[in-house]
Amino acid sequence: MSGGFKSGFRETARIAIEDVELIRSVETATGRFRLGRESALAELPEADAMRDHFKQIRAATLSNLKNHLQIFEANAQAAGVQVHFARNAEAARRIILDLARERGATLAAKSKSMTTEEIHLNPALEAGGVRPVETDLGEWIVQLAGEAPAHIIAPAINKTKEQVADLFREESGDEIPAEIPALTAQARRRLRETFLEAGIGISGGNLAVAETGSVVLVTNEGNGRMVTSLPPIHVAVLGIEKIAPTWAEAGVWLSLLARSATGQPLSIYTSILTGPKQYADIDGPEEVHVVFLDNGRSKLLGTKYEEILQCIRCGACLNVCPVYRSAGGHAYRGETGPPSPYSGPIGAVVTPLLFGLEDHKQLPQASSLCGACLDVCPVRIDLPRMLVELRRDSVEAGLDGAGTAAVTRLAARAFGGKRMLGLAARLARFGRRFVRGNLPRPSKRSFREIWREQRS
């Protein structure tokens, strides 16, 4: 129960809390997303029913996931796409790096993808002689800063425009005023060169539609279109769970995704990518690859955690989370290593599940279990329940600390009978003068004493 974490959630959060600018940036952006989501969902005639329906869709899809992936593979192949399945991060990195090298690419244009963050693709590309350039504005800022994304859909949520101006000045040597139009114009200018020169385009994918073998990409900046159409080869990387059997399910998915994320009915660009450039097309990649990443996902199927795979990474749970809003996105990390690309309530659950509970044992504790996340989740994932389950797993695995476990079990014993409680209470009252800080200070007289006095 005491501190002493060298890195990890608590230590990182402690620093973030004191960073007034960071917290203000996070509050402003999440506040905008929250209000946007509320009004966008209010526009739907039956948003709640749609969310229930979507949950059924996601649950049904996952119960037959292998089959849907096979159908996707067959239909994508028929459209000229090469489909790869990567068991883990290393396998995915190797597939992508090999593709880049075989085609002689030395520059990769990337559009925002948390899945490629998850597999730490950028360092691997660099080590393999391929320079990755992030072309989503937020991701580019994060890349220039050498940081991890601080929010699933707004990676640079923690940055002020002054900090962005400094980063852009360092990158280009040009003096850029700290104003949003000037900053976006600068990014556009610099990134356009990347789109034209890149030998490979690497994107994520918000969902894959099995019946046509299509990948759907949702962006607001148009960079996704450039990344997937200008370079001669396009590689899309998706988690195996991001699959819609048909366009009927995809339609529900898209109706809820942008509304839950940013409060838009649809994002500015919704790109449907089905295979490489065809005979009559004037542009498009000559080759398209889809890499499905497992990396710990399939082992969750059929367990009490399967529901977490229903997530569509909209980020709504982050925006309402009082812990995320106080601690910032970078606090969601293990005792070692960089921050998880998945922060907030979804990050607190999925990070230990994918990357190991032992190294991420603080994350399930990083919640007051307030339940605001469940309120807004478009798939109604019971994140609080899963946090409690992870805590239960922690206790069972002995990760809660011997001291904490001993004190907790002693307290449970004390509550096990009124005689023990009386004894414990007397002890606590004796010790009340020593109680400082967070522990409750026992009252001079307990309620049961007052009751007994007045009733006798």
Added chain:
Amino acid sequence: MPPLALLATCLVDQVLPEIGVATAALLERTGHTVDFPEAQTCCGQPFFNSGYHADAVRLAKRTIEIFEPYETVVLPSGSCAAMIRVEYPHLFHDDPAWLPRAEALAARTFEFSEFLIRFDLLPIPRTGSADNPPPFTFAQGRIRPSAHSPATYHDSCHMCRLLGLRDEPRSALEKTGVTIEEMAEPDRCCGFGGTFSLKMPEVSAAMTREKLRLASETGAAILVTADPGCLMQMRRFADEAGVRVEHLAVVLEERTR
């Protein structure tokens, strides 16, 4: 009328007994006979929430046994009420012997303001009237009745999200003559979260300070909550924020004295 049982909660019993006194006094003033089964201790929520499942199950069984004989159980705590109503049936979902007992208790358990509204007990009769002698009271008042209004109300997380109780505490206040000045995000967590406040004290404190900042922005005379846990947490930082925090039952008791 058979007596109803007061489940005071461990926090009220050991840390905030005035909430138990106020709740018992009000229940009696509305014409009920109140029993405080003295074997009661803790509903098990802290153990459940921190992953000590076996301990939570033991305390839940104990609580069920103690309160089973009563037709009605009332708690001055939204989160403990939610534990019994929502989590007990979940805890025993694969235990055919205990599930019906857990469900039966859940169906008879009410959060305090919910009980007042559900059984139409408002306005609460004042003390001193001929047919309402004060059987159970404070030695002295803590706050002048005039200093209760306007109030701002903090929705405790489990009470509003798991039990859906948002209007009940507000109408209890309003029907007792307290006007409510709503704060921004009234259902934003106060930062307590049980053992969360011990395991993540810095984040917890930051959340509480933000909560109190939002409350103080309303200019309300008092911040009211229906959860002893939130109350305890918010009081720790109340002085520095210049906010006075009270439990709903205490406010209602003081205004109808």
